[in-house]
Amino acid sequence: MQADSLPKVYARAEHNISRTQVSENALKVLYRLKKAGFEAYLVGGCVRDLLLGREPKDFDVVTDAHPEQVRKVFRNCRLVGRRFRLAHVYFGREIIEVATFRGAGDEQNDSQIQNDDEGRLLRDNVYGSIEEDVRRRDFTVNSLYYNIRDFSVIDYVGGMQDHAEGILRLIGDPETRFREDPVRMLRAVRFAVKLGFKIDPGCEKPLHELADLLYNIPAARLFDEVLKLFLSGGALQTFEMLRHYGLFQALFPAVERSLEVEEESFPRLFLVKALENSDTRIAEGKTVTAYFLFSAFLWDAVRTQAQAFIRVGVATNIAFQDAANAVISEQIKRIAFPRRITLAMREVWILQSRFEHRQGSRPFRLLSHPRFRAAYDFLLLRIATEGVDPELGEWWTKFQVADEDEQKTMLKASPKPRRKPFKKRSGAVKSRPDNSLRD
Ligand code: ATP
Numbered sequence: 073m074q075a076d077s078l079p080k081v082y083a084r085a086e087h088n089i090s091r092t093q094v095s096e097n098a099l100k101v102l103y104r105l106k107k108a109g110f111e112a113y114l115v116g117g118c119v120r121d122l123l124l125g126r127e128p129k130d131f132d133v134v135t136d137a138h139p140e141q142v143r144k145v146f147r148n149c150r151l152v153g154r155r156f157r158l159a160h161v162y163f164g165r166e167i168i169e170v171a172t173f174r175g176a177g178d179e180q181n182d183s184q185i186q187n188d189d190e191g192r193l194l195r196d197n198v199y200g201s202i203e204e205d206v207r208r209r210d211f212t213v214n215s216l217y218y219n220i221r222d223f224s225v226i227d228y229v230g231g232m233q234d235h236a237e238g239i240l241r242l243i244g245d246p247e248t249r250f251r252e253d254p255v256r257m258l259r260a261v262r263f264a265v266k267l268g269f270k271i272d273p274g275c276e277k278p279l280h281e282l283a284d285l286l287y288n289i290p291a292a293r294l295f296d297e298v299l300k301l302f303l304s305g306g307a308l309q310t311f312e313m314l315r316h317y318g319l320f321q322a323l324f325p326a327v328e329r330s331l332e333v334e335e336e337s338f339p340r341l342f343l344v345k346a347l348e349n350s351d352t353r354i355a356e357g358k359t360v361t362a363y364f365l366f367s368a369f370l371w372d373a374v375r376t377q378a379q380a381f382i383r384v385g386v387a388t389n390i391a392f393q394d395a396a397n398a399v400i401s402e403q404i405k406r407i408a409f410p411r412r413i414t415l416a417m418r419e420v421w422i423l424q425s426r427f428e429h430r431q432g433s434r435p436f437r438l439l440s441h442p443r444f445r446a447a448y449d450f451l452l453l454r455i456a457t458e459g460v461d462p463e464l465g466e467w468w469t470k471f472q473v474a475d476e477d478e479q480k481t482m483l484k485a486s487p488k489p490r491r492k493p494f495k496k497r498s499g500a501v502k503s504r505p506d507n508s509l510r511d
Pocket residue numbers: 115116117118129130132208209210211214215253255256
């Protein structure tokens with residue numbers, strides 16, 4: 073730790089952050105802490121985003137006041153967090169998070185800081201000074217402090233320069249910092265995509281080498297990260313970059329395996345299309361659901377597995393259910409998708425074979441299924457990329473908006489389901505002649 077390092081202070085006239093861009097509630101918190109005699113700063117993502125002229129997602133405050141002291145300043149305040157105590161100040165629906173400066177600590181001497189065998193930080197609940205607080209943050213551009221006392225930006229680590237140049241650089245030795253917390257590798261990709269910044273070459277090198285450390289991260293934490301990675305608008309680029317650094321397979325091993333079997337066409341096409349759709353929806357201000365995108369991720373694994381079951385005589389619907397179970401149980405070991413998401417994913421997959429049945433009352437039952445819309449969108453994706461007959465999509469597109477008479481006519485004219493509704497994936501699992509099994 074370099075406690076003696078002097079910060080660069082950018083006075084109000086030397087940066088573009090104006091208080092009009094800061095949430096009123098965050099300003100209240102800052103002023104109130106200042107009035108009570110404490111230091112108070114905005115820090116992290118909000119300062120970074122304000123400097124880019126973007127609206128921050130949330131405003132994080134950091135102070136030298138201890139959580140108990142913060143609580144005394146605010147009536148509308150609750151202390152949270154076991155690992156590290158934080159104060160949440162409530163203003164209706166907005167919560168301003170107030171953290172106390174964290175100590176960097178000296179790993180050898182400080183009993184409250186522990187690292188595991190791979191260097192991962194297990195506990196770090198010691199309070200410190202601003203100089204210490206800055207060193208335990210991840211990237212230099214995430215480590216700028218906006219001081220409410222004089223509206224200056226305080227920079228201990230060259231974050232302003234990196235920000236101006238669009239560089240993501242870890243504070244300190246990159247390998248050590250990634251080892252301490254491998255999730256920082258995912259954060260590097262997330263911020264590179266979100267901000268359009270370049271990952272500093274010094275940080276890129278260990279990225280390629282340390283991907284396996286992600287296997288040590290609890291599945292619940294990866295779930296939070298994966299949502300941020302894929303539901304923030306840059307999903308396609310995120311996917312490409314995660315694969316480039318070898319990080320993707322630690323998150324979605326089954327997907328990586330299907331991509332290795334066939335790079336150029338399906339399933340890559342299918343996935344790319346799903347990711348693009350999701351990004352377009354976000355750009356248009358529409359909602360995206362996690363289950364839809366992740367069901368697209370895992371679709372190839374599910375159908376390949378289902379085909380294998382079907383080949384040995386399992387009925388199609390059972391084959392898909394069993395395949396869905398197998399794929400989900402492998403996936404949730406890596407990422408703790410909650411049950412509401414895995415259930416919805418299963419439904420989207422299993423409904424696919426039901427589109428083939430266009431006789432009698434079955435189409436009406438499918439139409440009234442709560443997941444019909446998602447399953448239908450999924451079918452259209454398959455038609456665009458997987459070689460499913462476009463006639464099937466056109467039929468359903470028409471059927472769902474047709475009046476009663478038209479629907480009757482359509483049902484009469486509709487073809488019986490084909491024997492094999494699921495086109496076999498070329499090149500993936502080839503069926504072998506029986507005699508090849510003998511030797
Ligand atoms: P955004 O909220 O836009 O996703 P952010 O930078 O605010 O980005 P948060 O996860 O909200 O990200 O974290 C707030 C700040 O806490 C970061 O800017 C960084 O300074 C610090 N931080 C968060 N996660 C880590 C980590 N894993 N290692 C070190 N510092 C971290």
